[in-house]
Amino acid sequence: xxxxxxxxxxxxxxxxxxxxxxxxxxxxxxxxxxxxxxxxxxxxxxxxxxxxxxxxxxxxxxxxxxxxxxxxxxxxxxxxxxxxxxxxxxxxxxxxxxxxxxxxxxxxxxxxxxxxxxxxxxxxxxxxxxxxxxxxxxxxxxxxxxxxxxxxxxxxxxxxxxxxxxxxxxxxxxxxxxxxxxxxxxxxxxxxxxxxxxxxxxxxxxxxxxxxxxxxxxxxxxxxxxxxxxxxxxxxxxxxxxxxxxxxxxxxxxxxxxxxxxxxxxxxxxxxxxxxxxxxxxxxxxxxxxxxxxxxxxxxxxxxxxxxxxxxxxxxxxxxxxxxxxxxxxxxxxxxxxxxx
Amino acid sequence: xxxxxxxxxxxxxxxxxxxxxxxxxxxxxxxxxxxxxxxxxxxxxxxxxxxxxxxxxxxxxxxxxxxxxxxxxxxxxxxxxxxxxxxxxxxxxxxxxxxxxxxxxxxxxxxxxxxxxxxxxxxxxxxxxxxxxxxxxxxxxxxxxxxxxxxxxxxxxxxxxxxxxxxxxxxxxxxxxxxxxxxxxxxxxxxxxxxxxxxxxxxxxxxxxxxxxxxxxxxxxxxxxxxxxxxxxxxxxxxxxxxxxxxxxxxxxxxxxxxxxxxxxxxxxxxxxxxxxxxxxxxxxxxxxx
Numbered sequence: 001x002x003x004x005x006x007x008x009x010x011x012x013x014x015x016x017x018x019x020x021x022x023x024x025x026x027x028x029x030x031x032x033x034x035x036x037x038x039x040x041x042x043x044x045x046x047x048x049x050x051x052x053x054x055x056x057x058x059x060x061x062x063x064x065x066x067x068x069x070x071x072x073x074x075x076x077x078x079x080x081x082x083x084x085x086x087x088x089x090x091x092x093x094x095x096x097x098x099x100x101x102x103x104x105x106x107x108x109x110x111x112x113x114x115x116x117x118x119x120x121x122x123x124x125x126x127x128x129x130x131x132x133x134x135x136x137x138x139x140x141x142x143x144x145x146x147x148x149x150x151x152x153x154x155x156x157x158x159x160x161x162x163x164x165x166x167x168x169x170x171x172x173x174x175x176x177x178x179x180x181x182x183x184x185x186x187x188x189x190x191x192x193x194x195x196x197x198x199x200x201x202x203x204x205x206x207x208x209x210x211x212x213x214x215x216x217x218x219x220x221x222x223x224x225x226x227x228x229x230x231x232x233x234x235x236x237x238x239x240x241x242x243x244x245x246x247x248x249x250x251x252x253x254x255x256x257x258x259x260x261x262x263x264x265x266x267x268x269x270x271x272x273x274x275x276x277x278x279x280x281x282x283x284x285x286x287x288x289x290x291x292x293x294x295x296x297x298x299x300x301x302x303x304x305x306x307x308x309x310x311x312x313x314x315x316x317x318x319x320x321x322x323x324x325x326x327x328x329x330x331x332x333x334x335x336x337x338x339x340x341x
Numbered sequence: 342x343x344x345x346x347x348x349x350x351x352x353x354x355x356x357x358x359x360x361x362x363x364x365x366x367x368x369x370x371x372x373x374x375x376x377x378x379x380x381x382x383x384x385x386x387x388x389x390x391x392x393x394x395x396x397x398x399x400x401x402x403x404x405x406x407x408x409x410x411x412x413x414x415x416x417x418x419x420x421x422x423x424x425x426x427x428x429x430x431x432x433x434x435x436x437x438x439x440x441x442x443x444x445x446x447x448x449x450x451x452x453x454x455x456x457x458x459x460x461x462x463x464x465x466x467x468x469x470x471x472x473x474x475x476x477x478x479x480x481x482x483x484x485x486x487x488x489x490x491x492x493x494x495x496x497x498x499x500x501x502x503x504x505x506x507x508x509x510x511x512x513x514x515x516x517x518x519x520x521x522x523x524x525x526x527x528x529x530x531x532x533x534x535x536x537x538x539x540x541x542x543x544x545x546x547x548x549x550x551x552x553x554x555x556x557x558x559x560x561x562x563x564x565x566x567x568x569x570x571x572x573x574x575x576x577x578x579x580x581x582x583x584x585x586x587x588x589x590x591x592x593x594x595x596x597x598x599x600x601x602x603x604x605x606x607x608x609x610x611x612x613x614x615x616x617x618x619x620x621x622x623x624x625x626x627x628x629x630x631x
Binding site: 105 | 533536537547555
């Protein structure tokens with residue numbers, strides 16, 4: 001079991017009347033890629049800023065490597081940050097930007113140039129050292145920011161929505177690269193994002209934030225397949241809930257239940273229900289063709305709505321179900337999970 | 342009822358772009374070229390004329406006599422050095438005062454107070470120049486002046502009229518021109534830039550020297566262009582609080598009745614110094630920040 005490198009206890013931060021972070025306890029394990037996931041205003045960035053030292057908590061404590069750093073300013077903490085807007089210094093060349101942290105720590109010139117060049121190479125930007133940040137594209141600036149942080153060999157790298165400003169293709173490419181770089185350097189990454197796909201793709205573990213509190217902590221598989229609350233079910237993936245009377249009618253049990261759309265099959269009304277499956281009658285309200293798959297929004301006879309997703313593995317005929325068609329939705333009982341409201 | 346479809350037609354200016362451009366630029370170009378550059382050209386030309394010693398009439402022969410006199414007579418080049426010295430000192434003092442003030446306005450005070458603080462910095466500019474300089478005369482006056490009165494219990498006297506009085510008064514007059522560009526530069530400086538510097542291990546002093554000052558440099562130069570050139574051309578302040586100390590402007594003022602060509606030659610000197618200064622700072626990007 002990996003040791004704990006960051007231990008946050010009872011972290012609380014208020015902005016005026018708003019409680020941005022409300023008593024958060026969090027252990028970050030050495031070497032892991034941990035993602036803080038949540039909608040804007042959920043407190044994830046504030047938690048990251050309190051770990052970096054940019055915000056002082058109103059209550060609670062932060063330990064890095066077993067040392068309490070709650071009152072230590074950012075320059076005294078062995079962590080480095082990649083900022084959402086990159087925050088590259090516009091008056092310094094790329095290489096000078098990367099050298100800055102080493103220069104401040106009085107690393108000799110020869111060593112610091114060598115380390116900066118190596119860092120530049122590690123983000124695949126050899127030969128860009130003499131350029132000004134303004135001459136780089138968004139993706140390149142992103143990598144310089146990463147190199148500027150990594151060159152200091154911090155114990156933990158904090159990343160504050162670093163891919164938010166990039167377009168989709170570049171973002172997906174950087175997700176893969178970031179993960180590779182993290183494996184290569186072996187540094188603990190704490191990554192903030194509001195993008196569930198990003199979180200699922202990159203993380204060893206995900207912390208889902210909601211209204212300043214941790215809603216769930218687990219591996220991507222746990223968070224996606226077994227969402228703990230209705231909020232997590234809705235935020236990570238599509239909200240697909242059976243609740244109240246509908247749940248009682250279909251499942252024979254009350255409560256709120258989550259079924260992921262890709263677990264649901266859409267079949268004709270006369271199809272037979274396999275053993276170990278639940279089935280519910282409904283009418284197709286909407287058919288959305290999204291290339292790789294087709295989404296069906298189905299109004300249930302017992303009330304409520306479920307979404308089902310089918311892979312378009314055969315042809316582009318969207319499974320043959322049309323808008324307004326009466327259908328039967330079936331899924332295996334092990335794919336339904338009770339969530340808290 | 343029938344409706345007739347009409348294609349919307351552009352206005353007169355849309356159909357005649359050249360005329361639109363002419364309408365936009367005629368008045369300012371007339372002003373700039375004819376009045377401003379014209380008078381500057383006349384000044385430059387006059388500087389090469391001379392005055393008949395006996396009749397006092399302007400002789401329109403081109404000669405370098407006036408400039409020779411300015412640069413060979415120690416009394417005159419002393420005035421040049423003193424005037425440049427005053428302008429540099431005023432600029433430095435304005436910078437030293439403006440940096441903390443603008444920092445407070447842009448980064449410490451709550452954002453809702455900022456417009457009020459900017460207005461307060463601008464307020465002195467609404468008062469008459471003469472009123473302000475005479476106010477400083479009352480402040481600086483030896484023995485009965487406000488400063489002397491405050492210092493007298495300590496057995497000290499105020500700066501009185503002279504070099505220091507001019508520097509203090511000009512600093513007061515031009516301070517807003519330094520505060521505003523620095524304030525604007527600081528409001529454009531992203532917080533993340535300061536966070537990043539601290540994150541990379543820099544204490545506040547280091548962040549100020551290595552990140553804030555270099556990024557602010559164009560704003561500082563922009564402010565200094567105002568404080569430096571306004572000080573260089575001033576003569577009323579020297580007249581009112583300067584005592585026996587005179588600046589280049591005073592030399593112009595003393596001579597322009599008796600020897601207009603010589604006054605013109607002296608008047609071109611600050612123009613040349615400012616042009617040299619502008620050429621020097623052009624590369625800093627400051628001219629885009631005014």
